[in-house]
Amino acid sequence: MTISNDTASDSRIGKDSPFTFGQRFLEKEEDVFQQNAWDHVEWGEEQIKQAEELISKQYDHPVKDFDKNLYNSNPAKYWDIFYKHNQENFFKDRKWLQIEFPSLYRVTAKGYTEPTTILEIGCGAGNTFYPILNQNENPNLKIFGCDYSKVAVDLLRSNENFEESAAKGIAYSSVWDLSNEQGDLPKDMEPESVDIIIMVFIFSALHPNQWLQAVKNLTKALKPGGEILFRDYGRYDLAQVRFKKGRLLDDNFYIRGDGTRVYFFTEEELREIFCGESAPFVEEKIATDRRLLVNRKKQLKMYRNWLQAVFRKPS
Template sequence: MDSEYLESTPDVDTAADPIIKQSKPPLDSRIGRDAPFVFGQRYLENEEDVFNHNAWDNVEWGEEQINQAREMIAKQYESPVKDYDKSLFNANPAKYWDIFYKQNKDNFFKDRKWLQIEFPLLYKVTAKDYQEPTTILEVGCGAGNTFYPILNQNGNKNLRLFGSDYSKVAVDLVRSNETFASQHEQGIAHCSVWDLANPEGLLPEGMEPNSADIVIMVFVFSALHPNQWKQAVENLAQILKPGGTILFRDYGRYDLAQVRFKKGRLLEDNFYVRGDGTRVYFFTEEELEQIFCENGPFVKEMIGTDRRLLVNRKKQLKMYRNWLQGVFKA
């Protein structure tokens, strides 16, 4: 399991896969660095200090870390998922998320308190002094760990917050929250079962075409098979208003969660199945730009990489995390 999931190619062309940029990002990059917050600014200046803290931000990767990750991934190709099992995992992915939420309910993921740091736009449109009609759709709402932090602090009486997930069990968990009923009666909170990549182009229940000001996708797109990306982007384009915004956060290439997969987990290049049957893909910045902008209708406002070095000081272990974050405009 990976950190968001509460844990948490053999020959990679470096030119085609530029995984690391060595310079520190500017403070306005919206990757944990928006003033007045200081989170995301603990830099490892001296390697001798590495075990003085539990985590470091924007850690530069050297050839040693990159080569080690590639070697571990190359071993995964020796024992990929068997073709028969691939068809099982890909045939009905919602089934495995239903099982997941039946077993874990709303106790597994933590509320995403970092939303205000990473996506300040959400808090601008939900502030008491912002009463403009605003529609937000969260795709892949799970048990509500983004949905309810937004809803609970909302001061905008003209907000409409939609949650969607292709797991019925997850949607039922959101709807069972004691806050949901009252907010739903006021026309603010809505939640329904919806498949982001549905081939019919159906929209979430209660939503009209071009009605969303903001779409949130946090660790959601990675659950799709690569052959679903195009349809998913088309569905998103149908939902967003002209000038609307997609707020995106997901797994980056060579993240700890990817390199530590063992045999029998590799479905396709950079695409895996976890032990519970749920799937996950690990992206590069270049892939995201291609998916959403070059092959899709959106304009890149920002794509950035959030790298963290987590440290187990007792065992003297170093664990590299790598997430991607993007803002796209319709």
């Protein structure tokens, strides 16, 4: 496994079947540099061992206790800074969501008129919120976009499409901390009123000691029979193994250069968090999306590893 500092996109291709993640198979190792990416690349013991060795070195220079307290005490501050610095340079719209999560297409398609409420947690500037809203043909759709960064919520609301949303559905947006200890729900939201919750690269920003409260708040918001659509970082992803000195906050939990936090999960951890003995959800699907990205010019291999899941609240 060759580790590169090149930035690798977290976006999906958009033509894959749900939980299939593409059909670009590497059948012969000598063909690896013939294209830019390969799907379903199985990791051998060599790749896992090298990833573990690189991660073990991170423990030699963890984040200092003073800085650790600083980052963990006010994480919203660093997301505010992130959105202020990136107002003109956000990620592409996540149009792939309807491919990977077909229920989003079903409830927003022409002819579907059932009252439906969608909550996107970590709405950012609206890269998921607006593609859903703009293509929606369900006259009874409500969509909530929430983020614990006020700057992000202000950006979302400043979009001209937000004011024109009446024809596309009812849109709400507010500052909300998924892990708030009071159990408060987003502004204007009733308990057990949400049909679909979207969490894309959001849960990883929470400290592990916040997971339990976050799950309680998700349970409070979601209707019986409602579902959570989940995508986040997997263990040994390129982003994890390339962290250098002074970035390790805790086991598999890091601080990025911009001050935002990120955790790297395994399938087993997700299953325990959302569907364990004391957890309220049922596993519909958990899958690993392994991708080998290739820099042909530099002859580098970059292993990406994401987790995708659907959890349902029992009826």
